[in-house]
Amino acid sequence: METTNGASRGDAYAAAREAMVRYQLQRRGITDARVLQAMREVPRHLFVPPEWRDEAYEDRPLPIGEDQTISQPYMVALMVQSLGLKGHERVLEVGTGSGYQAAVLSRLAAKVYTVEYFATLAERAREVLRRLGYDNVEVIVGDGSLGLPQYAPYDGIIVAAAAPRVPPPLKEQLADGGRLVIPVGDALAQDLLIITRHGETYQEERSVPCRFVPLLGQEGWDAAC
Ligand code: SAH
Numbered sequence: 001m002e003t004t005n006g007a008s009r010g011d012a013y014a015a016a017r018e019a020m021v022r023y024q025l026q027r028r029g030i031t032d033a034r035v036l037q038a039m040r041e042v043p044r045h046l047f048v049p050p051e052w053r054d055e056a057y058e059d060r061p062l063p064i065g066e067d068q069t070i071s072q073p074y075m076v077a078l079m080v081q082s083l084g085l086k087g088h089e090r091v092l093e094v095g096t097g098s099g100y101q102a103a104v105l106s107r108l109a110a111k112v113y114t115v116e117y118f119a120t121l122a123e124r125a126r127e128v129l130r131r132l133g134y135d136n137v138e139v140i141v142g143d144g145s146l147g148l149p150q151y152a153p154y155d156g157i158i159v160a161a162a163a164p165r166v167p168p169p170l171k172e173q174l175a176d177g178g179r180l181v182i183p184v185g186d187a188l189a190q191d192l193l194i195i196t197r198h199g200e201t202y203q204e205e206r207s208v209p210c211r212f213v214p215l216l217g218q219e220g221w222d223a224a225c
Contacts, residue, residue, distance in 0.1 A: 024059050025074060076104060090111045092151070092154040113137075113138050147173040154178060161213050171202055180193075
């Protein structure tokens with residue numbers, strides 16, 4: 001049954017979700033209790049196309065249309081955990097896709113702005129987020145490679161698509177002490193970077209190797225190709 005905050009306890013997929021948390025997340029070092037709880041609650045199967053519903057809790061990305069994918073559960077948990085959210089933050093996500101990661105973020109931060117390049121995907125995500133009651137998420141259609149200056153600064157920024165380099169506007173839109181999580185590399189392989197802002201200094205840490213769909217737009221592959 002769905003509740004107003006989107007938590008679905010006792011639905012047909014609750015056991016699959018619990019197994020996902022235990023075997024895909026906890027075993028691989030996801031330790032933040034709030035992140036684990038959010039992943040236990042958000043009904044991932046409602047964010048994938050109906051024909052993929054039974055695969056929703058498998059250890060991989062799935063197609064969502066427009067040649068795009070919903071990220072692997074572990075990658076969502078790792079990126080979100082990397083932001084170190086406590087609950088009061090304003091977060092920007094670049095690449096709404098299905099809206100799933102935005103829903104997870106909405107459980108962990110005060111406000112989530114998420115930008116999607118394709119209006120079709122944004123519309124679908126907006127509708128499922130509204131239906132499930134995730135009302136602290138705002139979906140905006142646009143080129144998120146430029147960030148979202150109108151609501152900056154952000155305590156956390158997650159980019160869910162692979163960038164050729166770190167887009168300068170995203171660094172500029174970080175609050176002091178804020179973190180940016182972004183896959184950077186070429187089209188086939190990237191490293192997940194975690195960048196923390198201290199005043200005008202940016203500290204960069206390399207997390208895991210990963211593979212995301214390409215970041216489009218001005219600071220994405222449009223300009224690089
Ligand atoms: N976070 C998503 C996964 C998204 S996959 C989820 O939970 O389902 C990456 C998404 O980034 C795709 O939907 C793609 O259309 C979008 N994207 C790519 N370049 C973008 C850009 N410049 N601005 C906004 N969205 C972009």
